[in-house]
Amino acid sequence: MGDRLAGKVAILAGGATGMGRSTAIRFAEEGAKVMIADRNVYGAQETLAMVKKITPDADIVSVDVSKWDQVQNMVDATVERFGRVDVLVNLAAILMLTPPLVDIEERQWDLIMDTNLKGTFFTCKAAIPVMLKNGGGAIVNISSSAGLDAWTRSLPYNISKVGVIHLTSVISGQYTSQGIRVNCVVPGPVDTPQARGSTQSSQTLEEAALEHPMGRIGRPEEIANAILFLASDEASFVSGATYVVDGGARTAGRRL
Amino acid sequence: MTGRLKNKVALITGGASGIGRAAALRFAHEGAKVMIADRNSALSAQTLAELHQITPHAASVSVDVSKTDQVQQMVDDTVSRFGALNILVNAAGVLLLSPPLAEIDERDWDLMMNTNLRGLFLCCKAAIPVIEQSGGGAIVNISSMAGISAYARSLPYAVSKAGVIHFTLGAASQYTSRGIRINCIAPGTVDTPQARGSSGSADALRKIAETHPMGRIGRPEDIADTILFLSSDEAAYISGETIIVDGGSRTLPPNI
Amino acid sequence: MDKLKEIAKRAVEDYGFRQIAQWSPDDLVDQWDLTDSEANVLKGPLKDEIDQLPVPVEPVDYEAVEGRLNDLIEESLS
Structure with missing residues (x-):
């Protein structure tokens, strides 16, 4: 428990489960007012109950980030409830496994791109004007190590996640001078429902841990700590940066 | 004072001034026992006096990191004074302005390589066995944006x-x-004695x-915050990474 | 019916796809051009079942779980 986000209002898009849930709890512990935004309303309610044990200043809003009107509503609801927006964390994303390129269906491509990339564009587009009204803020986007290295199990996911990294750079270039810091966290393998679901068996995760x-693979709390740092004033000179949090997996060396 | 490095023993090379000094003060505030190592003994004494206002657990040692025996002495002194070594911050570095490649004096090349790279190697070589004996820890190396982008004013640097x-x-x-865990920070332009000295005039820094x-350009404290983060258990799942702390200046598009 | 069975199969085997089926079923109704009755099953009884699936469904269980969902789909559409 600390005060590193005391009085700050944070929107956590994708806050219902996994890293989003851990971030909501961590932010609350550091004094933030937390809006949990997710299309998974049941998960959001569970997270809200956990956060409410820490602070009364928490709420949920239902949103599919790929739908502009719902995203606008998410920001409006946050301002109505808490009066402002200081921090936006974009955790909403889906990972669908796809076959190799030739066999990827257009609708798979669209679903992944719409949530992961267009959704991040939408939430930034809606939140930035509100942040500018109170003199600035911080945005933390969540990419994936699949956005840095080739990962054959889902080309659309890879591309959406490299897009998030570059989107972060460009938005930082446009809004840092107006007081909005924009950064990106790139998690490696982390034990979330998404990771468990997408590896298709628990055994796969256990094998990943062995290598x-x-x-071991990462814990959602460990990603939440990096998000907290970037959202807080301790990172006041950090913008446009990409933080890889993968426990050194990328440095393990390739087997040539 | 929040105790994020409570009872950790930290050795900070280049700890007398600039980024190293800011890290030493920040570490002391967070409960660490701090050994500052620098070849500038006069400045070390000043910084040590500041540290002693925060904690009695601080000391200094004179070292030229490019000299094997001095580096070993530095690590030995740290262990005999504080009984362990958990964190090594490699902040010692020199920047000599250099003419274009064909005119670079071989001695200048050697000076920079010896301190900035050979010194880093020697410090890690001496410290790692002791960090392992102490149950593990963290190393933070200080690079520079000059190591990522082209930097015309000093190729060797x-x-x-x-x-x-x-x-x-x-x-x-x-x-x-x-x-x-071993990580790296690439700071952009930071207001240090080194930067003031190397930019040629205060006016040059003002223009940047x-x-x-x-x-504004960075403050040493901005970098110290990131060093603290990477040294602490909050970064438990980060290793092998280089974190850019440049206030978003890399995200400004080039003037084409 | 076959489209709905394919959607159910994917929801079992691919958690990313499953979340779309759970939380943005209208996207699938459009993309897969489902009939009104298929859409109602997707958003009603099928969703109720999908909500209860473990994460992940282990590969050894695919056949049993998918068989159960197929039965549900056939029953709901008849």
Whole structure:
């Protein structure tokens, strides 16, 4: 418990489960007012109950980030409830496994791109004007190590996540001078429902842990700590940056 | 004072001034026992006096990091004074302005390579066995944006700092699995004695600030905050990474 | 019916797809050009079942779970 986000209002898009849930709890512990935004309303309610044990200043809003009117509503509801927006964390994303390129269906491509990339564009587009009204803020986008390295199990996911990294750079170039810091966290393998669901079996995750330099995969709380740092004033000179949080997996060396 | 490095023993090379000094003060505030190592003994004494206002657990040692025996002495002194070593911050570095490549004096090349890269190697070589004996820990290396982008004013400096980034990657690939996280920070222009001295005039720094997205250059404290983050358990799942702290200046599009 | 069975199969085997089926079913109704009655099953009884699936469904269980969902789909559409 601290005060590193005391009085700040944070929107957590994708806040219902996994890293989003851990971030909501971590932010609340540091004094933030938290809006949990997700299309998974059941998950959001569970997270809200956990956050409410820490602070009364928390709420949920239902949103599909790929729909502009719903995103606008998410920001409006936050301002109505808490009066402002200081921090936006974009955690909403889906990972669908796809076959190799030739066999990828257009609708798979669209679903992944719409949530992961267009959704991040939409939430930034809606939140930035409100942040500018109170003199600035911080945006933290969540990419994936699949956005840095080739990962054959879902080309659309890879591309959406590299898009998030570059979107972060460009938005930072446009809004840092107006007081909005924009950064990106790139998690490696982390034990979330998404990761468990998308590896298709629990055994796959256990095997990934065995090959990891730390002998385990990441915990959602460990990503939440990086998000907290970037959202807080401690990162006041950090903008346009990409923080890889993968426990050194990328440094393990390739088997040539 | 929040105790994020409570009872950790930290050795900070280049700790007498600039980024190293800011890190030493920040670490002391967070409960660490701090050994500052620098070849500038007069400045070390000043910084040590400041540290002693925060904690009795601080000391200094004179070192030229390019000299093997002095580096070993530095590590030995730290262990005999504080009984362990958990964190090594490699902030010692020199920047000599250089003419274009064909006219670079071989001695200037050697000076920068010896301190910035060979010194980093020697410090890690001496410290890692002791960090392992102390149950693991963290190393933070200070590179520079000059190691990422082209830097016309000193090719040897730029190359040495690129080396620091890749050194970090390689060292992490070997020691992450043994409980030592190794990371790197690439600061942009920061208001240090080094930067003031190397830019040639205060006016030159002022001009950089005017075109900077944040309207200012970095403060040593900005970098110290990131060093603290990477040294602390909050960064438990980060290793091998290079974190840019440049206030978003890299995200400004080039003037084409 | 076959489209709905394919959607159910994907929801079992691919958690990313499953979340679309759970939380943005209208996207699938459009993309897959589902009939009104298929859409109602997707958003009604099928969603209720999908909500209860473990994350992930282990590969050894695919056949049993998908068989159960197929039965549900046939029953709901008849």
